[in-house]
Amino acid sequence: MPADKLILVAIFAFSLFLLADKRMPKLRLVIPLLWAIGGIIPRSVGIYEDIGRILSGVLGTIMTLYRDWKAQVLQTRLPEQKTPRPIHQ
Numbered sequence: 001m002p003a004d005k006l007i008l009v010a011i012f013a014f015s016l017f018l019l020a021d022k023r024m025p026k027l028r029l030v031i032p033l034l035w036a037i038g039g040i041i042p043r044s045v046g047i048y049e050d051i052g053r054i055l056s057g058v059l060g061t062i063m064t065l066y067r068d069w070k071a072q073v074l075q076t077r078l079p080e081q082k083t084p085r086p087i088h089q
Contacts, residue, residue, distance in 0.1 A: 010036040010053050014060025023068045033061050 013032040017024050036057020039050035 011056045011060070014056055014064065017060065017064045018067065023071060024064055026065075029061055029064060033057050036060070 010032055013035075017029070017032075036053050039053035039057075042050045043054065
């Protein structure tokens with residue numbers, strides 16, 4: 001598989017994580033992060049195209065964790081909304 005397609009796999013996985021409505025289990029972040037960090041090996045040999053894979057893995061993980069943390073903070077700060085009682089006539 002060419003290197004440019006490998007970069008797209010990592011970017012696609014993190015974009016799906018960021019589009020999710022609910023919080024992401026932390027275990028699901030491990031495999032795409034390892035896949036993206038695997039770009040360090042070709043980078044050390046002199047293949048500069050894998051820098052995008054490394055950046056997408058690190059930034060995608062940070063953005064997903066930040067989104068989940070922000071949702072959790074907002075959920076704990078907002079009081080529970082009570083449903084209005086029906087008016088009996």
